[in-house]
Amino acid sequence: MMFNAPESQKMNTNAAPVAIADPKKVDLPTGFKTVRTPDPEPRPVRVHADDVCVFYGSKQALFDVSIDIPEKAVTAFIGPSGCGKSTFLRCLNRMNDTIEGARVEGKITLDGEDLYDPKLDVVELRARIGMVFQKPNPFPKTIFENVAYGPRIHGLARSKTDLEQIVVESLKKASLFNEVKDRLHEVGTGLSGGQQQRLCIARAIAVSPEVILMDEPCSALDPIATAKIEELIDELRANYTIVIVTHSMQQAARVSQRTAFFHLGILVEEGPTEMMFTSPAEKRTQDYITGRFG
Amino acid sequence: MTDITASSAASAPNRERIKASLRRRQAAETRFRAFGIGSVLIAVGFVVFLFSTILHDGLPAFWQPVVTVDVFFDPEIIEVDPKPEPLEGQSAAEFQRASLDWQRQVTMVNWNRIIQNSVAREAPDVELSAREIQALIESNERYRLRDMFVVSPGLLGSTVPLELLASANVDVWLKGDIDRSLGNDRQQLPEATRILADRFYEDGRIRMAFASTLFTNTDSRNAPAEAGLLGAFIGSLYMMLIVIVLAVPIGVASAIYLEEFAPKNKITDLIEVNINNLAAVPSIVFGLLGAAVFINYFQLPLSAPLVGGLVLTLMTLPTVIIATRAALRAVPPSLRQAALGLGASKSQAVFHHVLPVTYPGILTATIIGVAQAIGETAPLLLIGMNAFVTTLPTTPLDQSTALPVQIFLWEGNENRNYFEPKTAAAIIILLAVMLVLNAIAIILRSRFERRA
Numbered sequence: 001m002m003f004n005a006p007e008s009q010k011m012n013t014n015a016a017p018v019a020i021a022d023p024k025k026v027d028l029p030t031g032f033k034t035v036r037t038p039d040p041e042p043r044p045v046r047v048h049a050d051d052v053c054v055f056y057g058s059k060q061a062l063f064d065v066s067i068d069i070p071e072k073a074v075t076a077f078i079g080p081s082g083c084g085k086s087t088f089l090r091c092l093n094r095m096n097d098t099i100e101g102a103r104v105e106g107k108i109t110l111d112g113e114d115l116y117d118p119k120l121d122v123v124e125l126r127a128r129i130g131m132v133f134q135k136p137n138p139f140p141k142t143i144f145e146n147v148a149y150g151p152r153i154h155g156l157a158r159s160k161t162d163l164e165q166i167v168v169e170s171l172k173k174a175s176l177f178n179e180v181k182d183r184l185h186e187v188g189t190g191l192s193g194g195q196q197q198r199l200c201i202a203r204a205i206a207v208s209p210e211v212i213l214m215d216e217p218c219s220a221l222d223p224i225a226t227a228k229i230e231e232l233i234d235e236l237r238a239n240y241t242i243v244i245v246t247h248s249m250q251q252a253a254r255v256s257q258r259t260a261f262f263h264l265g266i267l268v269e270e271g272p273t274e275m276m277f278t279s280p281a282e283k284r285t286q287d288y289i290t291g292r293f294g
Numbered sequence: 295m296t297d298i299t300a301s302s303a304a305s306a307p308n309r310e311r312i313k314a315s316l317r318r319r320q321a322a323e324t325r326f327r328a329f330g331i332g333s334v335l336i337a338v339g340f341v342v343f344l345f346s347t348i349l350h351d352g353l354p355a356f357w358q359p360v361v362t363v364d365v366f367f368d369p370e371i372i373e374v375d376p377k378p379e380p381l382e383g384q385s386a387a388e389f390q391r392a393s394l395d396w397q398r399q400v401t402m403v404n405w406n407r408i409i410q411n412s413v414a415r416e417a418p419d420v421e422l423s424a425r426e427i428q429a430l431i432e433s434n435e436r437y438r439l440r441d442m443f444v445v446s447p448g449l450l451g452s453t454v455p456l457e458l459l460a461s462a463n464v465d466v467w468l469k470g471d472i473d474r475s476l477g478n479d480r481q482q483l484p485e486a487t488r489i490l491a492d493r494f495y496e497d498g499r500i501r502m503a504f505a506s507t508l509f510t511n512t513d514s515r516n517a518p519a520e521a522g523l524l525g526a527f528i529g530s531l532y533m534m535l536i537v538i539v540l541a542v543p544i545g546v547a548s549a550i551y552l553e554e555f556a557p558k559n560k561i562t563d564l565i566e567v568n569i570n571n572l573a574a575v576p577s578i579v580f581g582l583l584g585a586a587v588f589i590n591y592f593q594l595p596l597s598a599p600l601v602g603g604l605v606l607t608l609m610t611l612p613t614v615i616i617a618t619r620a621a622l623r624a625v626p627p628s629l630r631q632a633a634l635g636l637g638a639s640k641s642q643a644v645f646h647h648v649l650p651v652t653y654p655g656i657l658t659a660t661i662i663g664v665a666q667a668i669g670e671t672a673p674l675l676l677i678g679m680n681a682f683v684t685t686l687p688t689t690p691l692d693q694s695t696a697l698p699v700q701i702f703l704w705e706g707n708e709n710r711n712y713f714e715p716k717t718a719a720a721i722i723i724l725l726a727v728m729l730v731l732n733a734i735a736i737i738l739r740s741r742f743e744r745r746a
Contacts, residue, residue: 122637153636
């Protein structure tokens with residue numbers, strides 16, 4: 001694991017020139033085409049987005065984003081603050097529905113199924129596409145209850161032992177079990193920040209989703225907890241399709257197989273992570289990645 | 295950063311200016327602290343004054359004089375047949391009729407005469423008229439003798455030492471609530487009675503006993519010394535139950551709907567403004583509404599705790615709704631997102647996760663609302679709960695009054711110098727009820743918070 005905390009911190013501070021996505025101030029490249037570099041060995045596509053535009057009230061936050069998210073791989077969304085990467089992530093499990101005045105146009109499919117089909121129940125969708133948030137947000141209940149909640153509401157466990165097995169399995173997958181096995185019935189909010197975030201991951205895994213969305217899962221954590229989560233993401237990749245939004249370019253480089261660079265509500269470039277970080281095709285990507293953004 | 299240090303080091307006058315302003319700022323701070331301490335002291339002073347006045351006035355009313363009298367059940371006065379026993383071959387109805395006849399006979403006995411003779415025997419050296427003796431003893435005590443006799447007719451001819459309640463005027467006289475130097479024409483008691491009371495008090499025949507009738511009796515006019523708060527307390531209790539049963543579910547449900555589910559549009563804005571305004575509507579207006587709607591339109595009975603409870607519910611709803619909404623708004627959105635992100639439906643997120651966090655807040659709001667309702671008087675006056683009721687309400691539809699209304703009624707009683715301390719005592723009881731309610735709120739709140 002190539003992890004170097006001081007450098008990652010330095011990278012963060014250097015590479016965060018705040019650019020607010022206000023399309024009125026920017027000359028929109030009409031008919032701008034995202035620069036795409038396919039994988040050398042193409043992976044099967046799980047989630048497919050086509051010309052997605054998002055509006056908050058009258059303000060447009062995303063412009064015609066199209067992307068394919070491959071199966072059993074980590075796709076990282078990077079870009080400066082306010083570039084729309086989180087907004088796009090939230091489109092993928094329709095969490096934008098919960099925001100007053102948010103409107104999504106375009107098409108997003110999961111295995112060819114339209115996510116914005118009015119007949120589709122978001123409850124079912126969110127069981128298939130789980131989410132981990134920026135700040136660890138365990139329920140103010142016991143560790144067991146935190147993980148058991150999802151399977152319980154979706155009726156995934158047939159019996160009590162079944163449920164216990166799911167909880168233990170999920171905690172193991174989130175590499176948290178050994179740390180909490182003796183205190184499963186203590187409150188989850190009593191854990192450390194990193195443990196809480198892994199508990200949130202365990203909670204998401206417990207409903208066995210196909211896709212896991214992570215919205216800057218490490219931004220509230222210290223370097224050691226971050227390293228653990230990154231390790232975990234790397235392990236989870238074998239079974240899940242993961243999309244991660246991150247501010248840390250180091251993190252994107254470490255954990256992802258594909259990287260997408262957003263800027264001012266536009267998906268500028270996407271391609272295999274190695275290529276994005278060594279020889280990006282777009283100048284803007286290059287500038288952002290080298291921290292010369294401005 | 296470096297620029298600022300350089301420039302401040304360069305200009306000495308700036309330092310002088312900062313120093314001068316520092317003095318000003320410190321003075322302002324000291325001034326504000328002094329104001330703060332002053333305001334707190336004034337507020338505390340008022341509270342202390344209020345409580346000491348009420349306690350000083352009210353506490354003596356918890357004790358009232360009782361006269362120890364050897365009551366002689368004089369066979370010459372109690373001329374009644376022997377108490378009927380169920381006879382062989384007598385039907386239940388016949389026996390009951392016989393019993394009732396006998397009881398009527400007992401009631402016809404001049405029990406006052408028994409009391410007068412017994413008291414006169416305690417002070418053989420004083421010449422007293424029947425009226426002068428009667429003024430010493432609470433008039434209802436004759437019913438106590440009658441009831442004793444009905445239960446055990448064997449008392450006939452025997453002498454029983456009894457503690458008879460002294461009359462309200464004796465209470466006033468002994469406690470000094472009336473100016474003892476006033477002339478005969480301005481005293482409530484005849485002169486002979488006053489002397490007798492003083493004498494009995496000195497030789498211990500009159501002692502101050504705990505006024506348990508305050509808690510066990512209803513209001514009374516012909517026996518003010520026995521007037522109690524039980525009827526009003528039960529009326530208040532019924533109203534409190536009705537408020538809790540109606541206002542809490544309705545208020546919490548509306549708050550949850552408005553806060554979590556309702557679309558934010560003009561209509562919900564209008565509703566919100568109206569709820570906030572309703573909380574500020576003078577309570578007497580709710581009384582008018584109750585009189586018009588519940589009594590005139592729905593023909594519900596006057597003076598009934600049911601109507602009072604409904605009116606107080608209307609009055610409490612805005613408080614509960616506003617406080618519950620505030621509690622819901624204080625729940626971090628991350629909690630909702632966590633639940634929604636797992637695939638919980640909107641109502642699952644609210645009922646499984648958001649609502650439990652708000653329990654302490656809702657509970658506090660409820661108790662504050664209920665306490666407010668319990669202490670409310672004005673709306674109850676308009677629906678006839680200021681009636682003089684001497685019976686205990688057995689259902690919420692019976693006539694009744696409420697604790698604060700009883701205070702209002704006693705405060706207006708014409709027997710001023712007796713009822714003033716009694717009113718203060720009633721206020722102490724009402725405050726104690728409030729205190730208990732608030733203590734329950736605090737205990738429940740801390741318990742819920744510990745669990746969360």
